Amino acid sequence: PALHTLLNLDEIEAAAKMQVSKKCWAYYFSAADDLISKSYNNAVFRNILLRPRVFVDCTVASTETTVLGHKIGTPLYVSPAAMARLAHPDGEAGIGKGITSFGAMQLVSNNASMTPEQIVANAAPGTIFGWQLYVQNDRAKSEAMLKRIAKMRDYYKCVVLTLDAPVPGKREHDEKSNLESQLTVDSASNEKVDGEKRPGGGGVGQQLFFGTAADLTWQTTLPWLAKHTDLPIVLKGVQTHEDAYLAAQYARKHPGSVKAIILSNHGGRALDTAPPAVHTLLEIRKYCPEVFDTIEVWIDGGIRRGTDVVKALCLGAKAVGVGRAALWGLGAGGWKGVERTFEILQAEILTCMKLLGAKTVADLGPRLINSRMVERD
């Protein structure tokens, strides 16, 4: 189908499913165990209601905001996701091209299918990128990547350290499709791949995780990372208010290190029945709201509609990520499919803001939503 006839993210996903390989579909779609966190990530937004105010002149509304002090055109960003070229040869660079006109940020996966250099080669000046790190057992490999990233500081403005998947979750769709046709994982940026034999069996996810360290700690990993990068550090995969508090405490003690956290359960792909980011956001509001004053809080997981994004912003998120949606856009039509995905979401965000009585991102706050139905603990 022509891209302009696709009106929402479900239709983009359906179009992508028709076009990508079975293996690609299984890898992107898959989540851990029974897909409970994955489906709840989205369902949770249905139980948060909006509280629209009237008599607000909203002829014009704007989604402009900042992350880590940098101006961005929209709080909507692309979450790091491995292997975009499984969906389309445009790959991660195509994702970048598709989101350029929105001024959105792109976080690039450690396991991207193109090098970080290739991905920014044709980026519009001023575009904000982040590079996501899975610390490797062989630390020298990660250190070498951090050196490469440091050379592209016009583009890469942060290092995103993913913490929620020290081991891969059990993703049965992925595993099953890999049983049917064994894929050789070839991730250009992923130095650990070079010359190393991967174990057979498991899904694409398990193969990509080969060599990833599971021994990260507050005490050892952050000092090591700070030694090898002077970019701001973003901790991805925080799932409790306790860890959000520890991140903020660390940030206060070590200025110039941790600058943001991403509340995420990895799109439900790591620990099934782990909470959706919105729950963690609500916990932080309740138990340690000072976190919001110390570090930025970004969230991802289950975003399907502009209203989902706006609700997260109302609850205090500074930026909101999409993982699968960008990949499905790529699968549906290469970079143009990504552009269509962002066009749909961006228009929905603006419509939502106007109907809610909010002209700017700064206008969005808890007064505009009712989250009582999801506040249970």
Ligand code: FNR
């Ligand atoms: C991911 N995610 C992920 N996260 C990360 O830190 N590094 C990675 O390499 C990947 N790879 C990856 C591959 C695929 C196919 C998916 C779907 C996801 C998780 C990702 O950053 C994000 O947390 C979720 O995708 C957000 O949920 P939604 O938007 O997919 O529902």
